Amino acid sequence: MKVMVLGAGALGGYFGARLQEAGHDVAYVARGEHLAAMQADGLRVESPLGDIRLPRVHAVADPREAGPADLVLFMVKTYDAEAAARSLKPVMRPETLVITAQNGVSAQPILAEAVGRSAVLPGAVYMPADIRAPGVIRHSAAFHRIVFGPWEAEAMPGARDIRTAFTSAGLDAQVSEDIWALLWQKFVMMAANSAITTLTRLDIGPIRETPETLDLLRRLVDETFQVARATHPSVGEDAAAKALDFLLREAPPTMHASMLDDLRRGKRLELPWLSGEVVRRGRALGIDTPAHEVVVGALMPYAQGNPAA
Numbered sequence: 001m002k003v004m005v006l007g008a009g010a011l012g013g014y015f016g017a018r019l020q021e022a023g024h025d026v027a028y029v030a031r032g033e034h035l036a037a038m039q040a041d042g043l044r045v046e047s048p049l050g051d052i053r054l055p056r057v058h059a060v061a062d063p064r065e066a067g068p069a070d071l072v073l074f075m076v077k078t079y080d081a082e083a084a085a086r087s088l089k090p091v092m093r094p095e096t097l098v099i100t101a102q103n104g105v106s107a108q109p110i111l112a113e114a115v116g117r118s119a120v121l122p123g124a125v126y127m128p129a130d131i132r133a134p135g136v137i138r139h140s141a142a143f144h145r146i147v148f149g150p151w152e153a154e155a156m157p158g159a160r161d162i163r164t165a166f167t168s169a170g171l172d173a174q175v176s177e178d179i180w181a182l183l184w185q186k187f188v189m190m191a192a193n194s195a196i197t198t199l200t201r202l203d204i205g206p207i208r209e210t211p212e213t214l215d216l217l218r219r220l221v222d223e224t225f226q227v228a229r230a231t232h233p234s235v236g237e238d239a240a241a242k243a244l245d246f247l248l249r250e251a252p253p254t255m256h257a258s259m260l261d262d263l264r265r266g267k268r269l270e271l272p273w274l275s276g277e278v279v280r281r282g283r284a285l286g287i288d289t290p291a292h293e294v295v296v297g298a299l300m301p302y303a304q305g306n307p308a309a
């Protein structure tokens, strides 16, 4: 399979490397020091599920240099989605399918606007990773799950073939028939997770051991749950319980949201599409979201990068 990773950072680098190791033809679209390091020395992945060393990778700055692909992994941050989607449009072919990974529910429509809904397989990724150094991806838990599904039914056979390619590469991949319910379910967990770990600058372990902070986490989950249920009725009644189950029991104590990594590095934050999205949608629906409002107020000075830099 010919694969293009558009945004070959933490997730894109990880999935691209696993697929290349399994024999697929992968092109990595990246930029800056990370692109230069990949072009000079290849790509490394450090993972509890097995390290990967790829001394040579096809790393480029623009999708046009990568050429057309059967599968595009669209793995830029939400704030880069519009420009990346525009750059993808000229290399799309009728058979190309594009999997998304962005947290939240905003990036997928931006991509669909550029390439058409029938080409988009919205996806949710469950694994913590970051770029440890240029050319080096660090995966920091023993799970790497991706779930995607067709926005429009005709893409279902293509989605199943892609799942086979992923599982043959050792990845934990599933196809969902109601991907939007799943994206909202992840959003219920993730809006709270990104808010609480970034606000406190802590991993989830100490947060769940502190009763007052745990109470705040529960309120963040509940507010997003109210918004999710009002927006997407097929989100289950148990969505808040499932989100809490992940955060309080399944997640390793060292887990934190990728937004905290971004804050620590002085990078832009996806805050407007996480807590910001909950507040915006809550207002439109007449649902109070006071906990997320505080998070937005406290973190917004960091949303464009370190305000002290």
Ligand SMILES: NC(=O)C1=CN([C@@H]2O[C@H](COP(=O)(O)OP(=O)(O)OC[C@H]3O[C@@H](n4cnc5c(N)ncnc54)[C@H](OP(=O)(O)O)[C@@H]3O)[C@@H](O)[C@H]2O)C=CC1
Pocket: 006, 007, 008, 009, 010, 011, 012, 029, 030, 031, 032, 034, 061, 075, 076, 077, 078, 080, 083, 084, 087, 101, 102, 103, 125, 126, 127, 128, 129, 130, 131, 258, 270
């Ligand atoms: N990391 C994680 O653990 C998880 C992340 N997610 C979600 O997945 C998405 C991707 O996250 P993540 O992998 O951490 O992000 P990263 O910032 O690690 O990777 C994105 C990469 O794409 C590059 N990039 C952005 N736009 C372009 C472009 N137009 N052309 C070429 N390169 C480009 C960025 O460069 P630059 O650095 O210069 O901006 C960056 O290197 C996010 O929306 C996040 O919410 C979901 C689950 C887990």
Ligand SMILES: CC(C)(CO)C(=O)C(=O)O
Pocket: 103, 125, 126, 127, 128, 129, 190, 193, 255, 256, 257, 258, 259
């Ligand atoms: C918390 C995690 C790793 C869960 O997959 C995530 O989605 C993120 O940090 O962006």
